[in-house]
Amino acid sequence: MISLVLAMVWTRRGQAVTLALLALLAVTSAVAAPAYLIAAGRAIAAGQIATAPNSELSLVASRTVDVRDESTDSAGITFPDVGKVLLDLPGFAYYHSAEVPAVGLEETVDFPSRLVFRQEICAHVRIVSGRCLAGEGEVLIGERTAQRRGLAAGDSVVLSAARQNDQSRPPTWMAAAVPKTLTVAGTYRTADTTDAYWGRHGYFVSGIGISSGEPVFTNPVTLETMERTSTVLTIDGIARPGTIDIERLGELRADLARREQISLELDQVQFDSGIPRLLDRIDDGRAAARLLVPVVAVPLVLLACFTIYLTVGYGAEGRQSELAVVALRGARWWTRWWLATGESLMAVLAGAVAGCLVGQLLVNAVSAALFPGVGAEPAVTSLRYAPLAAVTALIAAVVAQRRQLVSPVAALLRRAPAGDHRRIAAAEAVVAVLAVVTGAQFALSGQPLTGVGLFAPALIVLALALVAARVLLPVVNLLAARALRRGHLGLALAGLQLSRRPGAGRLFALLVATAAVAGYAVGAVDTAGQGRTITAGLGTGADRVVTVQPLTRRDLLTAVRALDPDGAFAMAVVRLPGGSVSVPGLAVDTGRLATVAAWPGGAPGPQALHRLLHPGAPESPVLSAADITIDATTATAGRMRMVVSVSSLAGHGDGLIEMGDLKTGRHRYHQRTEVCRDGCRINGIRLSGAGGGSAITGQVTLHEVNTTAPAPLTDPARWRATGQGRLSAAPDGLRADVQVTASVAEVVWIQPAVTPYPVPMAFAGNRPADPLITGVAPAGIPLAAVATLPAVPAAGRQAALVDLEYLDLLAVDPKPVLDPQVWLGSAAPADVDEQLAAHGLVIVSGTTAAETRAGLDEQGPAIALWFHLLAAVLAALLGAGALALTVAVDRVRRTEDLTALRTQGLRPGPAGQATLWTYPVLVVIATAVGVLVAAAAWWLTGWALPLAGITPPDLPLPSWPGMWSVLAAAGVVLVVELLVAFVGGRDLRRRIERR
Template identity: 65%
Template structure:
C-alpha cells in the first residue's frame, strides 16, 4: 500500500510538491510568529538600551552625615567598606565616590546654596577653560559661566562656609553654620559631556530658579576632609562597562537590582539605593508586551488561511481523483484500504511540507531579522516550535476533512462528472465560522481589553467570514450573468462564468482568494496607519523639526533673543509651555509672528496666517519711559504702610525687571529710580502697590498723578487701565485713582496695568474651551481669555490644550518671571550655527529634541518592530493564495481539457474557446482582489481601533485611524499581480492543450 501511495505521489508529483509547499507555508507561519516574537523582543531590548539616557544606565548609593552626629565633620567622606558590602558580586560596573556639602559665600544672596562637590576622577571628564585642574588642599574648580557672571578668575580666592537651611524664613534661606574656609580657584571648567553616565543621577548641571546656576564648585577629597561641614551627602555611583547592560543579561540585571535594593535596606536606614536600570527594564517589558499583542493579530489569520488553503486544495485534488476512488470502492476494498488510498497521497505531501515548515519558518525569521535588524540576531530556540505540532495536526485534519465526501460517497456519487449541489443548504463549517466571527467580534467591541482570549481571533474570523459571505453572494450573480450570456450567444463568457459558478469548490476558492487579499490589505492598514501615527507623534508631539530647550530665562529675554536672530520669524519661534492646573488646561505660549512657518501643524486646523491675526490683534501703543530715569508722582492719604514698584521691560532688548521705588509716604511725592536697562527706553508693564508691616489687611487710596513717559500717560482715562480684583480704578482731576484692600503679604498686591494688550486674551483651543473663561499662564497668573479658534490639537501639547501669544501673556502676567523650561522651535531652514548664535544672545541650549530623533526612537519601539511581521504575513498570504490557485488550475486542467476539446471538436470557435480558457481564473482573481480590499477595510473598521499601534500608552494627539488609500490599493495590486500571473499562465497552458495540433 505504501509503495502504491508513493507511486501516486510520484505520478502527480507537481500537485504533491505544490501541496507540500502549501503545508510548509502553513507550518512555517505557525513557527514564524513565535520565532519573530523572540527576535522582536531582542530588537526592542537592544534598541531601548542603545537609546537609554545615562540616568537609566547607572546606579547610586547615597548616605548623608549630619554634623550634629559628627560635630567636627571628621567622618571620611568616602565609604568604601559600604560599597564593598553592597556591591559584592556585582560585576561589570565602574564605581566612583563623591561627596557634596551645601555652602554659602559665593553668591550674592543665600536663597540657594552653592554645591561644593568632590568627585572621583573628575579631571578626566571636564575641560579646563582657564587655569589648571585640582592638585592640592584648598583647590576648587569654578564653572566657566559662573566665573564670568561673578567676575572671579583662575588664581582668585573665595571663601565658602558650610550652610544649613533656615526653614523658618519666608522664603527659606541658607544660613552659614561653621567656620569659613578660604579656597583658591585653581581653574574654570566646562563638562565635556553633561549627559555622560559618569555624572550619575546627581543633576549637577541642571539649572533653574529653584536649583541654582547648574555649575557645582568642584574640589578634592582632602579639601572636604579639612573643612567643617554641616551635612555631607556621600555617594557611590556605578557606571556600566561596555556589554554589561546587554539584551542577553536582562534577567540577571533585574535580579541584581532587586538584591542591591534589599541589601541597602538591611545595611542602614539612612542608606538609599537608586538606579534608573529598573525603569529601563520596565520600559523594555512594556515594549515587549505591545509586540506580543500585535504579532498574533495577523499570525492567527495567516495560520487559518493556510489551513483553509490546504482544505481547499486537497478537496480539489480529491475531486480530480474521484474516478480512481470509484474503482477502489467498486472492488469492495475494506474501509481502511479505501481510507488510505484516498488520503495517503495528500497526507504524505502535507506531512513532508509540515516537517520542512518547521525549519523554513525559523530560517525565514532569521533572514528577515538579519536584513531588518543587523547585529541583533533572532536567537533561535525550541520555543519557536511550540505551535508547529498544532499547525501540522491542523493541516493534516484539514486534508482529511477535505476528502470526507470521497471517503463515504457511494460509487455512483464518485462517478458523477457534475455532482449535485444544493445551493439552498449552507455548509455547517461556513455557518460555524460566521457565528464565531459574530461572537468574537461582539466580545472585541464590548470588553475593555479586546486583545485577550478569543478576542485575538476576532480579526481572523471576521476576515474569513466576510470572505465566505462575499463568495456566497457573488457566485449566484456570476451564474446569472453566465446564463444570460449563453442565451445571447456569447459562448466564451458563458463557459467562463459557468466554470466559476457551478464547479464544486469554486466558491471556496473564491473565498480563499478574497481572504488572502484581505489579509494583505489588513496588514497594509496596520503598517501604514501605524507609520502615519508615528509620523504625527514625531512631528506634532515634538512641535517642530527641532526643539531646543535653553537655560531658564524670563520670557521677554527669550523673545528678544530669538527675535534678534530671526526678526521675521522665518525659522525660529520662542515657546513656553503652560502647565495649567485648577481646572485650567495646559497649553503653549508662542511668538505668533513665527506661527505661519515654524511649528508642525495638524490637519484640519485653521489657516496659520489667519490664526496669527486672531491671536495677536493690533494693540494700543504701549506706555513707555524714555530713559533710565524712572519717575512716578503719586498722592496717598493712607496711614497703612504701602510700597510702590513698577514692572518694566526694555525697548531695546536689554532685559526686564521689577523696579522697587520704596515706601509710599502720605501726601504728594515723586518716586524716582535709575534703571540701567531702560537707557534706550522701557515699556511699563504694570504698577504694583503692596502692603508692608505686620497688619492683616491694608486699605489704600492712591492717586497716580504723573509718569515720566515719552508722551503723557492717559491717567485721567480709567478705561485705558485695568487692575486686579482687589482694586477699583476711577478717574480723578489729578490722575488715576486706585482704591484697594489687600493683605500685608506682597503675594497679594494691587496691580495696575495699562490696557496695552487685548483683554480678555484671545486663545486658540483644542478639545474644549476653558470652562471658567480663564487660564493659568506660565507666570502662575490667572488671565481671562476669549476663545477665537478651535484646533484639532496644539503642537507639542495635545488634544486638550490652549494656544496663546507669548508676548501678550507675558505682559498680562505683570512682573518678569522666569520660564521653567523655555524652548526655541526651529524648522528645516534654521542655520547650522543656530546654537552658537543663541549663546551669543544669552540663550544657552541645555537639550535638543528633533522630530527625526523622535521618529527614529518610535521606529525602534515594540509596535513598530512587531509590525514588520504584518508585512511578512501579507507576503505569505499572497503566496498562499497563489499556491492554492496554481494547484486548483492544475487539478482542473485535465477535466477542462477534456470538456473544451470535445466542444472544439463539435465546432466551438477558437475565440470563445480562448475566452473560456484564458479569462476564467484571471477574472476570478480580479474580482477577488477587489472584494478582498473591501473586506480588509471592513475588518479594519471593526477591529483596527483596538490595536496598540502607538504603544500601550498612546499620546494625546490626533493620530490617523485609516491608512492612505494608495497604500491599501498598492497591497491589493501586489497580490493581484502575483495571482493574476498564475491564472494567466494556467489559462495559456489550458488553451495550448485544447487547440488541435
C-alpha cells in the same frame, strides 16, 4: 500499497509538489510566528538599550552625612556604607563624589555654591585658564563664575559650609562653619553637560534662586580638612557597553532588586536606578509584540488550512474515476482509505516536515535583514505550534476527501458530484457564529486581544469571505446566463465555469480571504507608521526642541529674537503647567509658528492663527532713561506703598522699583534704576499696604508718568486694575479707588491695557467654562477661544495655545519660568548650539523629531509589525498556490469539455475567451471584494490593536490606514494571482488547440 501511492504521487507530481508547498506554508506560518516573537523580543531589547537615555543606563547609591548627627570619627570622606550597596555588581564604571553646600563665592544667599569632589573631574572638563587640581586647598571654578566675580587662576576665595535659614521667607542660606581660604587653581568649561559621567546630579542647572549652574570642584583632601555642615556622599554607576545585554536582562533585574533590598537594610543609604524603567519598557514592548503577531498569524494559519482543504478537495474530485474503480473492485475500507488519502497525506506530511525548518530559516533571514547583529536565537519553543499546524493540515486533507471515502460507486462515477450543500451551509454557519461570538468578546472585553478574542479578526475575515461568495457567485451566474442569451459565448462559458463549478465558491472565498489578510496586515503597518510620524513630529513640536536654563519670559523672547531676527528657524516656547483652575498648554511666539512648529492636519493655518492670537494692540508705556517720576495725589485711610514693575528694552532684565510710601496730598515720586538705563517698559504700578490696620482704603490719582509713549491717563479704558481696585477718569489724570490689606497678601495692580483682554487662545479638546492662566499676572488671566485645534503641538488634545508676548506683557513679577524651550525648525544652522550659548541660552536637554521617530521604530509595536508584511507575502503565496493547483486539477475536465464544444462548432474566439478569462475574472472580483472585507474587518477590530506605541501620546493619531497602502497590497496579490491564472489559461488553450 506504499509503492502504488508513490507511483500516484510521481504521476501527478506537479500537484503533489504544489500541495506540499501549501502544507509547507501552513507549518511555516505556525513556526514563523513564535520564532519571530523570539527574534522580535531580542530586537526590542537591543533597540531600547541602544536608544535609552543616560538616566536609564545608570544607578546611584548615596548617603547624606550631617555633622550634627554623626560622631567625630566620621569626618573623613569615606564611602563604606554606600559601597556595600554596589558590591559585586560588575559591568559599571563607578565614580565617587561628595558635595557640600557653601557660601562666600556668590553675592546672593538665595542659593549655596555647590562645593563638589568628583572622581576623574579633570578628564571631563576643559581647563580654560590655570591648571587642574593638584593639592589641598585648591578649587576649580566655572568660566562664567570667574568672569562675573572677577577671579582668575591664583586668586583666593573664602568659602564656608552653609545651612538653610528656614526662618527667612523665602528661605536663604547662611554660613554655619569655620571659613576656609581656598586657591583658584583654574577655571573650567564643560564640553557636554549631558554626558553620562555627570549622572543625575543636575550640576549645571541654573536660575534665579536655584543655582549658578557651575559647581566649585575640589579634591577629597580639601573637603576633609574643612569644617562641614552636611555632606552628600554618592557613588554613580554608569553601565559599560555590553553590561545591559539582551542575554541577561532577567539577571540584571534581580541584581538591582537585591541592591534595593540591601539599601533598605542599611541606615540612611538610598539606592536609585533608571535601569528598571528601561527593563519595564522592554517588557511592555515584548507584550505588545505578543499581541500584534498572533493577530495576523492566526488568520494566516487558518487561511493555509483552508487552502489545503480546498486544494485537496479539488484534487480528490479530479481522481473520482480512479477511486470508483477501487470501490468497484471491492477493496477493503482501509485499502480504499489509503488509496484515496495517501497521495495527499504524503504530500502534506512532507511539506509539514519541511515547513518546520523553512519557518525558522525564513525568520533567520528576515531577522538578519531587519535586525543585524541581534540574531533570531533559534529555540525549540519556535516549534511548539508546528505539530498542531501539521495535524490540522492533515485533518483538513482528510476532511476534504470525506465524500470520496464513503460515497458509493455510482456517486463517484458522476461527472457532477452530488452536492453536499447542507453540510457546507452548516459549516459556514458555524464560522459565522464563531465570528459573531469572538467579535462580541473582542468588542465588549476590556482586553480584546486575549482568549477567543484573539481569533476575532481571522474569523471575521473568513466569515465575510464566505458570505461574499454566497452573494456574488449567483450574480455571476445571472450575468453568464444573460451573456449566453445575447450570444456572448466566451463570457458565458467563463461565467458558468465560475458559478457552477463545484467548489468555485470556496475558491472565491479563499482568494477573497487572501486579499483581505494581506490588506489588513499592510493596513496595520501603514496606520502604525502614520502614527509614529505624527508622534515624532507633532508630539515633539518641531524638528528639534531644546530646554534651556530657567530665565524670564522676556529674556527668552529677547534672546530668541536676537538669535533669529527674521523668524526663520527659532521660536520661544513656555509651557503652561495647568492646575485645578488653570488650563494646560503652551505660550509661544506665534509669529514663528509657520516656519518652526509641526502643525496638525485640519487646523487653521499657522499664519492665520497668529493673526487671531496676536491682534493689534496699543503700545506699552516706555521710559527712555533710568529715571522714573510719578506725579500722584493720595487720599487714604492708612499707609500705602507704591512699586513699579519694569522690563528693560535692551535685555538688562526686569525689576520691581520701590517708589516709597505714598503721602497724603499731591506729590512727585522719583527713583533711578540701572535696569532702565537703555529704556524700559512699564508693566504695572502696585499699590499695597505699608503696615498699620487690617484694611486700607483710599483714592490715588495718577496725574503724570514720565513715559515717552504714554497710555493716556485720562482714558480709563487704556488701563485695568486687579483686586479691589476701580478705575475712573479724573479731570487731570487716572483715579483709582483701592482697598488693600496692611500686608502684601492683597494688593492692587494698575496695568496698561496693551493686550486684548481676555487673552485670545486656540484650544484643543473640551473647553473649560471659564478658562484661566494663573501664576503669571497678579490675577488669573481670562482666556477667550478664537480658534479650535485638533491638538496643540507637544501638548496634546486637551490644551491651550496663547501668544507668549501678550502673556509676558501681563506679567508684573519677573520670575524665571521652569523649563523654557527653544523650538528649532529645519532651517536652523549647524552651529545653532553655539549661537544659543552666545545669546545667553544654556542648553539643559533636548530632543529631535528624528530621535523620537528612531525610538518609536525600536519599540515593540513597530518591530512586531514587520511580521505583518511577512504575513502579507505568505498570504499572497497561499492564494497563488491554491489557484495554481485548482487550475491544474480543472485542466483535464475543462480540456475535455471545451474540446467537445470545439468539435460541435464552437468558434476559436469564444473558446479562447473561456480559457483565458475564467480565472482572471475570478481573481479580479475576489481581490476587489477582499479589499472591502479588509476594510470591514479593520473597522470591527483595528481599533484595539496597540499600534500607537507603549505609551501612546494624547494626539489625533490615525485610526484608518491610507487607501493607497491597502490598494498596493491588494495590487501585489492581484498581480501574482493573475500571473498564475493567465499561465494556466494559456496552457489550457494550447491543449485544446492540439486536440
